[in-house]
Amino acid sequence: MNALPEAALDSLDTPAVVIDARKVEANLRRAQAYADRHGLKLRPHIKTHKMPHLAARQLALGAAGITCQKLGEAEVMADAGIADIFLPYNIIGAAKLARLAALKRKVKLSVTADSAVVVAGYASAFTDAAAPLAVLVECDTGMGRCGVTTPEAALDLARTIAAVPGLRFGGLMTFPATHRTAEARAFLERAIALLAAAGLPPAVISSGGTPDLYGAGEDAGIVNEYRPGTYVFSDRFQVAKGVGSYDDCALSVLATVVSRPTDGRAVIDAGSKALTSDLLGLDGYGYLPAYPDARIVSLSEEHGVIDFSASPRRPAIGERIHVIPNHVCPVVNLFDSVHFVEADGSIEEVPVAARGRVG
Amino acid sequence: MNALPEAALDSLDTPAVVIDARKVEANLRRAQAYADRHGLKLRPHIKTHKMPHLAARQLALGAAGITCQKLGEAEVMADAGIADIFLPYNIIGAAKLARLAALKRKVKLSVTADSAVVVAGYASAFTDAAAPLAVLVECDTGMGRCGVTTPEAALDLARTIAAVPGLRFGGLMTFPATHRTAEARAFLERAIALLAAAGLPPAVISSGGTPDLYGAGEDAGIVNEYRPGTYVFSDRFQVAKGVGSYDDCALSVLATVVSRPTDGRAVIDAGSKALTSDLLGLDGYGYLPAYPDARIVSLSEEHGVIDFSASPRRPAIGERIHVIPNHVCPVVNLFDSVHFVEADGSIEEVPVAARGRVG
Known part of the structure; x- marks a missing residue:
């Protein structure tokens, strides 16, 4: 996620779905080229x-x-x-x-x-x-x-x-x-x-x-x-399956650390109503690019509990953290809109037009 | 769910969230009376x-x-x-x-x-x-x-x-x-x-x-x-915890059997985008009041796979089935609107006004 112009994201409140528009374009082009080939x-x-x-x-x-x-x-x-x-x-x-x-x-x-x-x-x-x-x-x-x-x-x-x-x-x-x-x-x-x-x-x-x-x-x-x-968008499951790397993951849920009750524990404002409970056989409920050694151990509906005991660095209350979800498809389906971020830092909020159209 | 006027539900397309308005009222009154007491x-x-x-x-x-x-x-x-x-x-x-x-x-x-x-x-x-x-x-x-x-x-x-x-x-x-x-x-x-x-x-x-x-x-x-x-609304988890019975469950997801690929298997049009992946330690992804011996063994995003091998009765393609979800809260959060059914069979569609308000 290092390529995202983080300062531009200050205008977003959390939890929010953030999409790197350049990565999307690269992902689409790569697949089309493969199919053509x-x-x-x-x-x-x-x-x-x-x-x-x-x-x-x-x-x-x-x-x-x-x-x-x-x-x-x-x-x-x-x-x-x-x-x-x-x-x-x-x-x-x-x-x-x-x-x-x-x-x-x-x-x-x-x-x-x-x-x-x-x-x-x-x-x-x-x-x-x-x-x-x-x-x-x-x-x-x-x-x-x-x-x-x-x-x-x-x-x-x-x-x-x-x-x-x-x-x-x-x-x-x-x-x-x-x-x-x-x-x-x-x-x-x-x-x-x-x-x-x-x-x-x-x-x-x-x-x-x-x-x-x-x-x-x-x-x-x-x-x-x-x-x-x-x-x-790719996601944690695809990376685990060997489809590209985390650098190809275009979508993350931006969350805020709302509590640090103990030295090793942090709680973010994204729970199962933002990340879903999908595990897909993975360990924990998402990947934190900024804290690769941390583990999202449990989700309530509106809280994500993260174990930082294996992480040399620990976040402060108020810090914002990107979470790459285990399974991106149902995550998008939870949000009325998502935010596309361009290389210049401009952000476009786009409605998820077919969200919830399960019938 | 036997009290619901099923014929009235024919007007609903599936998957749909169906709520027995009388059960809601009874659930609210019971809790308030307990608190007052x-x-x-x-x-x-x-x-x-x-x-x-x-x-x-x-x-x-x-x-x-x-x-x-x-x-x-x-x-x-x-x-x-x-x-x-x-x-x-x-x-x-x-x-x-x-x-x-x-x-x-x-x-x-x-x-x-x-x-x-x-x-x-x-x-x-x-x-x-x-x-x-x-x-x-x-x-x-x-x-x-x-x-x-x-x-x-x-x-x-x-x-x-x-x-x-x-x-x-x-x-x-x-x-x-x-x-x-x-x-x-x-x-x-x-x-x-x-x-x-x-x-x-x-x-x-x-x-x-x-x-x-x-x-x-x-x-x-x-x-x-x-x-x-x-x-x-109550749900399958509450019943498992001993909070009332399935008769108190006011909310179900009405689904349609879309496939019967084998004698023991049926597939419904409700998957994790209608029922969520929440297991909460339960066996399977919901309870079927009409088929208590059946088991929802897996969910894709838009398919629910049900094992009927232990069920003496089996549904036909096109049959509609009520599913009491494991965890009702995130299910409501997936739908833009839900359907309240009154005793006389009248149905009111109500928007889930605070759906997705995770920020």
């Missing part, structure tokens, strides 16, 4: 930033479109002028299907299904054979979340989709990346072969996840699209 | 609900005032007409002290300090000896968060406060409740004795926490004010 289409997942201006920047740098996890996020992005959106989610129920139909009239849209029930919903809402809705089949290549669980089931569902005049089979979608295991790769390879043999070659084969982004080239023979999200 | 002033903590109409209801039922954890929450409540606010937090820095001074011109205000540095800040911003700011001394009676760590330090800080013309020593504050341990009780008793001997008897001795609310009467000889928060 490996012949992969990049379709960034906006769940991390939830801000239309960053989606627009991702597209300007060469992204093929964006990914939104929820319909509500996609509506915000469409309203802001984003023209190509993929929803890797089963959209279910009359209310959401009506919203989905309205969204399709605005943007180039593709969605996901992992069951015939979901496809039947799409079929009820989309009946225009001249402009069918693209539906990708979600494949569970090892995560154990959503997705069909065999290549044969993927073929079956693709056939179900292709048989509906208002729909078209758009391809295959999985998460996380398939190059991580031989089983995942074998699943996709067999599904692709079955589909090709059935006359339904998948146009899009989409994978994702920032932890595996810079290995996605290994998948390039199988996968043709990649959906990273966290890479825009 | 034991001669304790109730000063509810609004961090749980963040809604002015509920703060007003708490006051109408007999609360002495409200508690807000952050200044931003207090500003929202003051703007809505709440007249008596306690901030059990160290307020630090010129920007916040200016806001605090503005707040004091609107409401009967009291705050907290646990160090001379914090008191010095208050002294710089409050100089009117005719209307001094009430400052309580926070005592760490065992939590290991903020607070002076000895009764002697409490006396020292009370003297520091009392020596400032624009401030007055308001009493002692601790969290959680002191009746839980003999040490905590002994700390407060000694501090009270020292203060009385020094001519600074504490007017307010304030304790808090819903888990210990219905034991607070044991403290009534020492403590005269109690600050429960979660009792308004």
Whole structure:
């Protein structure tokens, strides 16, 4: 975080989300260059930033479109002028299907299904054979979340989709990346072969996840699209996974030390309502670049308790401390607005337009 | 949750926060009656609900005032007409002290300090000896968060406060409740004795926490004010702590089953951005009243993965399921609005006015 013009931050009250605009730009460019080099289409997942201006920047740098996890996020992005959106989610129920139909009239849209029930919903809402809705089949290549669980089931569902005049089979979608295991790769390879043999070659084969982004080239023979999200800001988890270093972390929560009850303990004004309780297997609730030996041992809702006993330096009451969160995506989702800091020290407060759009 | 008029909820899209208005009223009345019976002033903590109409209801039922954890929450409540606010937090820095001074011109205000540095800040911003700011001394009676760590330090800080013309020593504050341990009780008793001997008897001795609310009467000889928060809605953690039963849980997250990839697995459209990752030592990420044997085994940001293998009944895709969260306070803080359901099935959508006011 050493590059941030700290004096400029004095105008911000804490806790505040501070974003180094130069690091964001570098992170976006690095990923796009990697995707270009490996012949992969990049379709960034906006769940991390939830801000239309960053989606627009991702597209300007060469992204093929964006990914939104929820319909509500996609509506915000469409309203802001984003023209190509993929929803890797089963959209279910009359209310959401009506919203989905309205969204399709605005943007180039593709969605996901992992069951015939979901496809039947799409079929009820989309009946225009001249402009069918693209539906990708979600494949569970090892995560154990959503997705069909065999290549044969993927073929079956693709056939179900292709048989509906208002729909078209758009391809295959999985998460996380398939190059991580031989089983995942074998699943996709067999599904692709079955589909090709059935006359339904998948146009899009989409994978994702920032932890595996810079290995996605290994998948390039199988996968043709990649959906990273966290890479825009990075976080402590990504660094732990070997994706860059703390120097690539563009976002921090700026907090104030409000108490020093003992020599080794400090309390900051950022708790789980600013940092979330996400541990992701890490030790403690964030990383302090200015105090690498300190440990955020616990969070209440509005307090962060830090153990400085292993740190040669200790902060004073009133000192401001940057915290790089464990998991940046849900942190952004807690704040109505964030602060972009430019190299010249200018600060722009930007609303998190799609914050809380979980529906 | 059996009392909720489920058919009325069809109009809501998911995930949505649904609140049984009758249960809220019963929870508020029960706590107030308990406090009245034991001669304790109730000063509810609004961090749980963040809604002015509920703060007003708490006051109408007999609360002495409200508690807000952050200044931003207090500003929202003051703007809505709440007249008596306690901030059990160290307020630090010129920007916040200016806001605090503005707040004091609107409401009967009291705050907290646990160090001379914090008191010095208050002294710089409050100089009117005719209307001094009430400052309580926070005592760490065992939590290991903020607070002076000895009764002697409490006396020292009370003297520091009392020596400032624009401030007055308001009493002692601790969290959680002191009746839980003999040490905590002994700390407060000694501090009270020292203060009385020094001519600074504490007017307010304030304790808090819903888990210990219905034991607070044991403290009534020492403590005269109690600050429960979660009792308004209750949650899975409170039930685990023995505070009432699931029948007292007024708030649930209504979610839709979006996938049934295997016989034993279901995925709902509520993940950590709707339920938070708070575990609080519990097994799984929430309780399903309709499926008590099911277990929410993992949350992604927008997916909840449920293991139904121990459940004799299994849900269909599209079915709606209520989830009682582990920890209700940060859940409310994720949503811009929530839905109050009355006995007649009428639903009122209410903004969470102080959501995200962490500063």
